[in-house]
Amino acid sequence: MRISASLGTDxxxxxxxxxxxxxxxxxxxALVRPYRKDPKAAEIxxxxxxxxxxxxxxxxxxALRNLQGKMEGDPRRFVxxxxxxxxxxxxxxWKHRWIxxxxxxxxxxxLGEIYENYSRGLQEVFLDECATGRPAPEYFEQGVDCLSRALRFGSTQDKHTFYEPPPGYSQLFPTPLSSPSPPVCKRLCLFLRWMVRTGEPDLGLWRKVPPSIxxxxxxxxxxxxxxxxxLTRRKTRTWRTVKEITQNLRRYDPVDPVRYDFALAHTGISGDCPKKPLITVCGKCALRPDCDLWTRQGRRTG
Ligand code: SF4
Incomplete structure (x- = not known):
């Protein structure tokens, strides 16, 4: 389907x-925002x-409240x-689904080991030499890869002992540079949105990374x-889908393309989008004129 001419306005x-x-x-x-005055605690x-x-x-x-209880309100000291x-x-x-x-x-x-080596924290890891100086989106992909590798890498308990991560741990931090089909890397993209964007509801703590990337x-x-x-024609969710949707959103806001993410995600989470054309719900939807489901079926059933 074509992107409707009114999508940007809507x-x-x-x-x-x-x-x-x-x-x-x-x-x-909401559980991260109380730490916004302390960037290291907010990162953790x-x-x-x-x-x-x-x-x-x-x-x-x-699950997060449970973890927060174990941190006793102090993520820095916890780590x-x-x-x-x-x-x-x-x-x-502690357990949350398969985690x-x-x-x-x-x-x-x-995280404790990373902060011992990178005094300015995870932003410094993201901006490691492998990322800076490259054009977007390569810059972003390299940065996520730096972050992912730092978080995934095995741990050194003392000078002589190297610990392998537990089963399934590395899969929590995939990289967009993996092949042949890089995954969506939703967790790190979400973390980066929170840290980088200055607009509400995000924290805007990483001032060296432009929201445009x-x-x-x-x-x-x-x-x-x-x-x-x-915004995408792809039938599967992969890194290519992420790039295609982001590139299309850049048309409407090249400086801050993911500013629509929170509203789009919560439209789905809250049930405000029934995922089928229903006049009682879709009637209030700001994106109704642009929704292929509505324009194809809603007019008939509404
Ligand atoms: S118009 Fe489309 S996007 Fe909007 S609520 Fe209905 S099905 Fe969801």
Missing amino acids: LEHLARTFHYDSSLTVDPL MGIFASTVAVGNVLSIRA ESFPRRNWRTHLDP RHDQMGFLAVR LHIPLDTHVYWIAYHMG
């Missing part, structure tokens, strides 16, 4: 009028929050004083709406 309207406050109450970002909470951001929003928040010899068991029995306590324990150890954190809700707006 996306703008959606972004301007969206009920950010009420949607934030169910978003994992942001990495944990984005890593467990899979599944139902209520269960994500419950700095995490017992490295007990990383496998220290967070037992286990030993994986979160290993992440805490890795960000890529959309592509979950099932955003994909579904993007597909029916014609």
